[in-house]
Amino acid sequence: MDEGASKDIGDSEGEAPAVLLDAETRLHGDDHRAELRLWLRLLTLTNLIESEIRSRLRGAFDVTLPRFDLMAQLEKAPEGLTLGDLSRRMMVSAGNVTGLVERLVQDGLVERRPAPGDRRSALVTLTPEGRAGFEAMAHAHGDWVGDLFAGLSDADIEQLMALLARAKASARAASEAARNAPSIHKEPSNG
Template sequence: MTLLAQNPLDAETKAHEHEDGHQTQLRLWLRLLSFSALVESQIRRRLREDFRTTLPRFDLMAQLERADDGMTLNELSKRMMVTNGNVTGLVERLVAEGLVERRPAPKDRRAQFVRLTPLGRRLFQHMAGAHGRWLAVLFSGLDEKEMEEMMALLGKAKLSAREALSRGELEIP
């Protein structure tokens, strides 16, 4: 949301700078950030105004909704791509709100399972419906084919980024 938000004023200024060669990547990255910041801020706002909750809590509940038996904190943090300590705090707050419950893992005394309470599940279904409608509005500029196209490009970019990372291409020479 906060990354290098693009300056709307000089969107087209430096399309022809050859000094570095990385210009297109930067412009694409800025545009991607600026769009996702726009969408994200609207979703945050609506979650707050309509449901008095936050995006991270919604995200966590969305992960839990797919697993009837719940999952461990560790699995949650991997799926949400955030740190363990982060999940600890989020779960704490959701438990306090009665939307989520913890129980010890059956065979591993280090781990805990977390799952939605019936209240949490009911509330999440409300929120998920609204969330889908918001996205429909925010993505209404793209037709089905364009969305598939963009998804393909993102998939390709992500795969290749992962591969480059595993080859250590981002590490200090």
């Protein structure tokens, strides 16, 4: 397995990604330059950290991020979770979970057994080996994340948390608005 850093989309970082906007767009009205730069920076940072964590998980424990994520969910639910629970909590498709669980079962890290009372469902739990492995990984993972953000002060973190919360609310609102009114070509002012 493995991983990688990923995606960029725009410019490396310093200047305005003017290329993403042709002259006509600007005439249209909004130009979204600041938002595009923000998105680019957010994406770059997240990809940087994510690929660092992926690569460390692979190097130190020979495990992928999705597997780590799945095990983290199980760790929080000692009584076990169904595939559907996992799918919802991990925010990935059901088919994805099927394959992930299959591979983790093969590795002896999780166990699958019929759910009592519903023959459609299966309950997934960590094996003792899986639990022990996860604990070591979670410990290292915490240290790594601590390291990666070591250059931020407590105040920086606090401010970031607040701003990211606001950004998330904004993005969620926009997503839902689009979901409830599709096909409107998303022109804020003159559509």
